[in-house]
Amino acid sequence: MLKKLEKISSKVEFKNPYWKYSIDQYFQPDGKIGTYHYVDSFGSTMIIPELKQNLYLLVRQYRYLNQKISIEFPGGGLREGLDFLQNAKNELLEETGYEAKQIIEIAGFNPFNGVTNEISKVFLMKELQFLGNSPDDSEEFELLQLSKTDIHSLIKKGEIWDGMTLAAWSLFTHSEFFS
Numbered sequence: 001m002l003k004k005l006e007k008i009s010s011k012v013e014f015k016n017p018y019w020k021y022s023i024d025q026y027f028q029p030d031g032k033i034g035t036y037h038y039v040d041s042f043g044s045t046m047i048i049p050e051l052k053q054n055l056y057l058l059v060r061q062y063r064y065l066n067q068k069i070s071i072e073f074p075g076g077g078l079r080e081g082l083d084f085l086q087n088a089k090n091e092l093l094e095e096t097g098y099e100a101k102q103i104i105e106i107a108g109f110n111p112f113n114g115v116t117n118e119i120s121k122v123f124l125m126k127e128l129q130f131l132g133n134s135p136d137d138s139e140e141f142e143l144l145q146l147s148k149t150d151i152h153s154l155i156k157k158g159e160i161w162d163g164m165t166l167a168a169w170s171l172f173t174h175s176e177f178f179s
Contacts, residue, residue, distance in 0.1 A: 003029050005026050005027060005028070005029070006026060006027045007024050007025075007026050008024075008025040008026055008027065008033065009024065009025045010022055010023070010024045010025075011023050011024075012040075017079045017080060018041070018042060018077035018078065018079060018080075019039050019040060019041040019042060019077065019116070019118070020039070020040040021037070021038075021039060021040070022037075022038055022039075022040045023035060023036070023037050023038075024036045024038070038115060038116060038117065039115060039116040039117075039118065040116075040117060041077065041078075041116050041117060041118035041119075042077065042078040042079065042080050042081075042082070043077070043078040043084060043087075043118060043119050043120065043121070044075060044076060044077045044078060044087075044111075044118055044119075044120040044121075044164070045075050045076065045078070045084055045087045045088040045091055045120065045121050045122075045123060046073050046074075046075035046120055046121070046122045046123070046164055046165070046167075046168035047073055047074045047075055047088050047091060047092050047122075047123050047125050048073055048106075048122065048123070048124050048125065048168060048169070048172050049073075049074065049092060049096060049098060049100070049125045049128055050124060050125065050126045050128075051128060051145060054147050054148050055145055055146070055147055056073075056145070056146055056147075056148075056151065057074075057096055057098070057128070057143060057144070057145060058071055058072060058073055058074075058143075058144045058146055058151075058160075058165075059071070059072055059073075059074055059095050059096065059141040059142065059143060059144070060072075060141065060142040060143075060144055061139065061140060061141050061142070062140065063162075070161065070162050071144065071154060071159060071160045071162070071165070072160075072162045072164070072165045073164075073165045073168050073169070074091050074092050074094075074095040074096055075088075075091055075095075075120070075164060075168070076091045076094075076095075084105075084121040084123075085103070085105075085123075088103070088121070088123045088125070089103075092125055093131065093134065094134055094135055094136065094139075095135065095139070095141050096133070096141070096143060097130055097131055097132050097133040097134070098125075098128040098129060098130050098131065099128070099129055099131055100125035100126060100127060100128055100129075101126070101127035101128075101129070102125070102126040102127045103123055103124070103125050103126075104123065104124040104125075104126075104177055105121060105122070105123055106122040106123065106124055106168075106171055106172055106175050106177060107121070107122050107171040107175065108120065108121045108122070109122070109167050109171065111163060111164055111167065112163075120164060120167070120168075122167075122168045122171050122172065124172065124177050148173075151169065155169070
């Protein structure tokens with residue numbers, strides 16, 4: 001039987017509005033003391049905006065860490081104290097300029113369980129209405145309207161490579177909400 005690993009202590013090395021960089025001391029399965037470095041996250045959301053049946057809204061943006069363009073579903077990290085649903089609404093408006101009248105929570109997942117305790121919740125948003133763009137100062141977006149076939153083709157060609165987008169799409173296409 002697998003042992004639950006017991007935390008001895010925890011220290012926050014760095015904190016920002018979205019996550020903390022923490023270092024824990026814990027008992028390893030062999031009883032020795034181990035050190036674990038990780039991102040202690042407040043969570044994140046991914047949004048699948050459906051403009052109409054079989055037409056989805058994605059964003060193209062430049063990703064600094066990878067030094068290349070990424071095609072993604074809108075989404076982002078939760079600020080401390082914000083709930084998943086409100087974050088999803090905020091991210092949709094911020095990144096696309098749209099709000100949704102119909103919102104369905106699809107599922108949750110952990111994007112990198114060896115490095116973060118983050119849970120990302122995926123929302124399908126329908127009946128969209130354009131209100132106007134309001135991106136963060138650090139972000140710039142181009143909007144793309146893509147069909148299911150377009151999305152699958154871009155995944156196959158490696159042009160959609162963002163793991164959060166791939167996970168959200170997989171959960172969505174394997175859910176009861178996908179038509």
